[in-house]
Amino acid sequence: MKVLLIEPFKKYWPLIGESTSPPLGLLYLASYVRENSDHDIKVIDCQVNRMKLDKLESIIEREAPDVVGVGSITPYVYDAVRVFELAKEIDEGIVTVAGGPHFTFTVEESLRDFKCIDVIVRGEGEITLLELLNSLEKNGFNTKSLKKIKGISFRLNGKPVSTSDRPLIKNVDSIPWPAYDMVPMRRYRFVVFGEKYTMILGSRGCPFRCRFCSEWRFWRGCWRPRNPVNIVDEMEFLHEKYGKEIFWFADDTFNVNGERIEAFCRELMERGLDFKWYYEGRIDYLLKYRRLLPLMEKTGNIWVLLGVEGASDHELKYYRKELSIEQIKKAFKLLKRHNIISQAMFVIGHRKETRESIMAKVKLSKKIGADFTIFTMLTPFPGSDIYEEAKRNGWIEVYDYSKYDMLHAVMPTETLSRNELQKLFNEAYRKVYGGIMQRLTGIFSRNPWKRKLYRYMIKTVIKKAVLSFL
Secondary structure (H helix, E strand, O other): EEEEEEEEEOOOHHHHHOEEEEOHHHHHHHHHHHHHHEEEEEEEEOOOOHHHHHHHHHHHHHHHHOEEEEEOHHHHHHHHHHHHHHHHHHOOOOOOEEEEEHHHHHHHHHHOOOOOOOEOOOOOOOHHHHHEEEEEEEEEEEEEOOOOOOOOOEOOEEEEHHHHHHHOOOOOHHHOOOHHHOOOOOOOOHOEOOOEEEEEEEOOOOOOOOOOOOOHHHHOOOEEEEOOHHHHHHHHHHHHHHHHOEEEEOOOOOOOOOOHHHHHHHHHHOOOOOOOEEEEEOOHHHHHHHHHHHHHHHEEEEEEEEEEOOOOOOHHHHOOOOOOOHHHHHHHHHHHHOOOOEEEEEEEEEOOOHHHHHHHHHHHHOOOOEEEEEEEEOOOOOOOHHHHHHHHOOOOOOOHHOOOOOOOOOOOHHHHOOHHHHHHHHHHHHHHHHHHHHHHHHHOOOOHHHHHHHHHHHHHHHHHOOOOOO
């Protein structure tokens, strides 16, 4: 089978500008299929190549694939659908395969509304995609054969049907590294760090169940870590092959296990690797493994993204964060002590939200001394508990998924309209980044990484994106 996995060209997320990261999901799928079959599989990254539909059309025509696959999160679902529509316009016989969180949690809706989609691969896709390709090659698009494949959904007599869920892969180290050779790795960059940056995955899933998150359900509440030696091997390969030195761990929760973090850091140290790395993690685990902070700083940990989310214990309880305000204060104090950049992430827009509670988040951000603060709008992503609650109660006012980017208000609160909420969202950014002393402190920081990040936030994100994206 000839297979094209396509990362569509889409609107850049304003808060990180024109940064691009390798499409790890597609690259993992491609590497697994390549290693375990003779299928001819390729990855086309339209984003990094700035490839619009007209150019993609010529590639699909030239390659003449049997299968076109696209994965998507909610705000980019229409970009994925446009690729499927294009494939069907070129050749109705191309089998179109959708994957990723959005399609996994909207099977009936997606198969009903998007006739250009033939099959949805639900959840973890490596084994499922391989079995699907094998079946298509042997039997064609035969629904009797498709029903034997776990983890897929398709139409039978015009109606959506789903097979049983596929068990997760027990040993994630058995999955080959992403097929980096299929994409232009030297072109991926983060606006602040340049081309020495890349994204890497050290684990899959999260053991927590935050109310606003759909990722934990996608991975079934299971956290599966990779071996630290395997991770460092991959980092070293990316450095030697593509010149990468700055790594963003895309894990849902990086810092779950202290022994593993220590083993990872010591592996970096023993090999004498001078890399920089950063991650998103939990505050309680940072406190639990505080003894490791000096080692983490020594081995290149320059930045930590922490989910604060709320400014009161009541909000934290509602979001199921299992944290307290006191823990939050202690965590940011520790990062400052160890000269690690701290980023606080807050959610705005829960049902009881008011102007006072939003400004309390601004106040807490300043009080804990977060180097950077990111506010995101509470968004009812399909698959999250918030989505089910909001849908059940009729709170959702916007069903245009392109607005589900965590920057647009799609639900009001009990006392704030969407328009009022949007204005307060923008005001929160102005209050955090608008003060003269705040600007000077960041721009002239003795920490070079903080200086770079802060100058970018001031010049680009806050001025051009957050205040003018509407």
